[in-house]
Amino acid sequence: MLSLAARLLCLRVSGCCGGSRSMATVVSGNKTSKLVRERLQGDVLRMQVQAPGFRPGLVVLQVGDRDDSNLYISSKMRAAAEIGIDARHVRLPRSATEAEVLRSVQAVNQNPAVHGLIVQLPLDAAEPIDTQNVIDAIAPAKDVDGLTSVNAGRLSRGELAGCLLPCTPSGCMELIRQTGVSVAGKHAVVIGRSKIVGAPMRDLLLWSHATVTSCHSRTHDLPEQVSRADILVAAAGKAELVRGEWLKEGALVIDCGINHVADETKPSGKRLVGDVHYASANQRAGYITPVPGGVGPMTVAMLMENTVQSAWRVLQQSQAGR
Ligand code: GUN
Secondary structure: OOOOHHHHHHOOOOOHHHHHOOOOOOOOOOHHHHHHEEEHHHHHHHHHHHOOOOOEEEEEEEEEHHHHHHHHHHHHHHHHHHHEEEEEEEEEEEOOOOHHHHHHHHHHOOOOOOOEEOOOOOOOOOOOOHHHHHHHHHOOHHHHOOOOOHHHHHOOOOOOOOOOHHHHHHHHHHHHHHHHOOOOEEEEEOOOOOOOHHHHHHHHHHHOOOOOEEOOOOOOOOHHOOOOOOOEEEEEOOOEEEOOOOOOOOOOOOOOOEEEEEEEOOOOOOOEOOOOOOHHHHOOOOOOOOOOOHHHHHHHHHHHHHHHHHHHHHHHHHHHHH
């Protein structure tokens, strides 16, 4: 007869006692993002009590007309409207030059009713535009994407109090907090080093006191690196790259991938998958985020969070100056 502790362990250990192992706990971005959005709704109402007529203001600046960007922007506009954020979508044509885009950014920087500005990426311009130059023109205090060199530099140094955090990594941290797993002292592995996800994710985990391994396209023996991870964040942009067999038993797996793969059984002929092979990872991980419904909705929620945070700062400064 097995003790209760041993039987509970069997639920987690693959193949033990000839029984099947339990699946990972699913970490829902749909649920967590809803909680964040509800909290922000309350914040906006409180602002209006403190300063009647005041609303957080957000501008989403788009160049061109990419279908994927249009979809992302409409979900941002919907979330903003629900929360009570005054959001405006400014669209420049594909023919816009870098100078014209910079002028639009400067105009928003100077508008006191706008507390947050994001430039939707990638830019869909006919002529080449230096994306980082455009991003760096955003006033750091309004950089609710956290992508300016100023905010990225603060984050890389661990100066978190004064900086706006990039939305996807910030959403991943919120999902990790939801699990109750503590980050300090853990071994975290981040796959991908993009400015928008991988690099800031590495920094956030590092300043949350994890020991971090940063993997990328030149990393040797990725399965070996992944097998050491207590916490894995996959942001490689490669469909189902990470196999369940690679994972440490019980690992916390955060999947930032958004990849379309062909699927003839779907009316659209395609289906959305992450960077992690979900079915096999689910057998081995302790916690896992689904795709869709994991990290994706958190990105939008954290953009709203940054916008409200930026508006609070302005409101508090104006009330302190009275
Ligand atoms: N394109 C895809 N994701 C993002 C994001 O988080 N921010 C911006 N600005 N563009 C994106």
